[in-house]
Amino acid sequence: MAMAVVLAALVARPVAAADKRVAILLWNAQPRYEQCRQGLLEALKGEGFREPETAFFVEQAYGSRTAVREIAHRFAEGHMDLVVAIGTSAAAAVAEEVKDAPVVFAMVFDPVASGIARDWSSSGNNTTGASSKTSAPKLLDMLRQLTPGKKLGVVYTPGEKNSEAQVRELQALAKEYALEVIALPLASRVEVVSTLARATGAVDAIVLTGSSVVGDVVGQIVALASKARIITATQSEDHVDKGVLVGVTVNPTAVGRLAGEKAAKVLRGARPASIPIEALKTSEVVLNLKTARATGIEVPAALRRAAARVIE
Incomplete structure (x- = not known):
């Protein structure tokens, strides 16, 4: 009887509520954004954040400013533990819409010039991330x-x-x-x-x-x-x-991995503003x-x- 209960619990686990809910919004379908997403997921998996314990909700705006705002708003109301935005336009929309959940961005050329963060050392808000800035x-x-x-x-x-x-x-x-x-x-x-x-x-x-x-x-x-x-x-x-x-x-996959490392810290409880925004050190x-x-x-x-x- 006890063994049957244990087996039932193991079978039921994949359909149980996830421990963490992570939303990912890509600005468009260009290869660098998809490569970045892959790097992000690789890093999160390496840090122990994988399905089914972590539920990932991935949306694509296909370069539409209307769609990116709508998706960002939907994520803001989705009770997410983390929202990841890939691409500057996606990050700007998410930063504007999402105030009650932490945000990690990636493939953002200059988050300060774009108005997403106040400074590279600390965003001063609920965001942090990895920049695609090169020399x-x-x-x-x-x-x-x-x-x-x-x-x-x-x-x-x-x-x-x-x-x-x-x-x-x-x-x-x-x-x-x-x-x-x-x-x-x-x-x-x-x-x-x-x-x-x-x-x-x-x-x-x-x-x-x-x-x-x-x-x-x-x-x-x-x-x-x-x-x-x-x-x-x-x-x-x-x-x-x-x-x-x-x-x-810069290598988009490596940018994604850097963002994933920051995302893992946030999912463990770190405040985004306490995590410096970084670009890759090499181009x-x-x-x-x-x-x-x-x-x-x-x-x-x-x-x-x-x-x-x-x-x-």
Whole structure:
């Protein structure tokens, strides 16, 4: 009889109420966000937070500002032990909606500039997380090896805070690098041809920021830029995979793992504001030599040696 009770309890455990409820909201379906989610779950599993004891509720906004607000509001009312937001737009929506549960974000380029946190050392609120910020000076150093040109275009999407933050950071470096930084707004996919037409003859290189609109049309931007012999650069690794010539990037899975470590601390009772926000300490140079050849650019041997990954 006693053995039957024990067996019944074991069988019933998977359908029992979970000890922890964790909501995860992804901004869109671009590869870096999914890779980040995988890293997050790996880290949480390693810390002992796994199903069925921990219930995970994953939602995808598919780049919709309406959807991201609706999902964030639903999570706010869902009695979650933790809400994880992946991507700056997702994190901004969650930070605005979720006040009674801790929030951990990931793949947020600059959480302070985006208004999500007050400071990197302490958010001053119910958030903490892992940033996808990489070295803009290092990216400009790579571009110096590819072109002596002094006019840099930056393709960004107005209203996407991470994208706007990247523009501001490059503008702040313009004097130090003797550059003229030209902001090239791209509000929708249909504007790609007109945006690149403005860039042709006006810039020597363009940086593609991490907006969802830019991410959806990377291939088209690269094709038009290569035809005009404009060098393309980025701080997003998946953009290089889609054709951008050079990137100074972070590993999205590693960013997810870092966020997962912070999430585990929060689930054990730590206040998010007591956990510093961090970016990865290392970034990698990634080269796309297919695009270099299509653009007619000779990549110096020193730059090839500096690359952690080369797409032939």
